[in-house]
Amino acid sequence: MALPLADSARKDGGMPVYSYDPPERFVAGTVGQPGERTFYLQASGGGRTTSVVLEKGQVSQLAERLDELLDEVLRRTSGSAAVPATAPVGLADDGPLEQPLMEDFRVGAIALAWDHEGERVIIEAQQETDEPIEPLTDDVPEDGPGVLRVRITAAAARAFSKRALQVVSQGRPPCPLCGLPLDQSGHVCPRQNGHRVGV
Numbered sequence: 001m002a003l004p005l006a007d008s009a010r011k012d013g014g015m016p017v018y019s020y021d022p023p024e025r026f027v028a029g030t031v032g033q034p035g036e037r038t039f040y041l042q043a044s045g046g047g048r049t050t051s052v053v054l055e056k057g058q059v060s061q062l063a064e065r066l067d068e069l070l071d072e073v074l075r076r077t078s079g080s081a082a083v084p085a086t087a088p089v090g091l092a093d094d095g096p097l098e099q100p101l102m103e104d105f106r107v108g109a110i111a112l113a114w115d116h117e118g119e120r121v122i123i124e125a126q127q128e129t130d131e132p133i134e135p136l137t138d139d140v141p142e143d144g145p146g147v148l149r150v151r152i153t154a155a156a157a158r159a160f161s162k163r164a165l166q167v168v169s170q171g172r173p174p175c176p177l178c179g180l181p182l183d184q185s186g187h188v189c190p191r192q193n194g195h196r197v198g199v
Helices: 056-076 152-167
Strands: 017-020 025-031 037-045 048-054 103-115 120-127 147-153
Touching: 017 037, 017 103, 025 152, 037 056, 037 147, 037 152, 048 120, 056 120, 056 152, 103 147, 120 152, 147 152
Parallel strands: 017 147, 048 103
Antiparallel strands: 025 037, 037 048, 103 120, 120 147
16 A cells, blocks of 8 residues: 655654655765765655655665665566666766755664565665664554655666765775775774874
């Protein structure tokens, strides 16, 4: 059962469910300088925009798991599903996040699913909470956490994943010795017994 497109708050002060089926745009992006960036998932459509904050590692894992999910769908269907092997060039989205940027909530858990009948990927980002709800449930409690849920084509998911991995890689360059990110002033490298290494 699809959630309604309407973006209305629940009763009793609960957080809303932000549903986009499909979104006009769904991207990962950042604000700030490398080393101090804030990562966002942003969905828009129907004259509204939802922006949720998450960690860099969550963006990277989401992109990688999306690609793994689509690869598995291709494998299981022997290539018959409408899943491109790579991101279609025509769906590339290199634009900035939409402004003004308002944080709707901070993401805790992320869930993925493949809708076999509709041949769509479902992505759900759930608000950080001590009492998470069952992922991808239609029965979201009125006093439950905020939920961002989007349904997109496999091609759009490939395009999202490609952009997300590019966004993650545009941060601080890694140390050639330990792989940890370098600050402008270098960093304390564990491979150098804690000695500071320059950029």
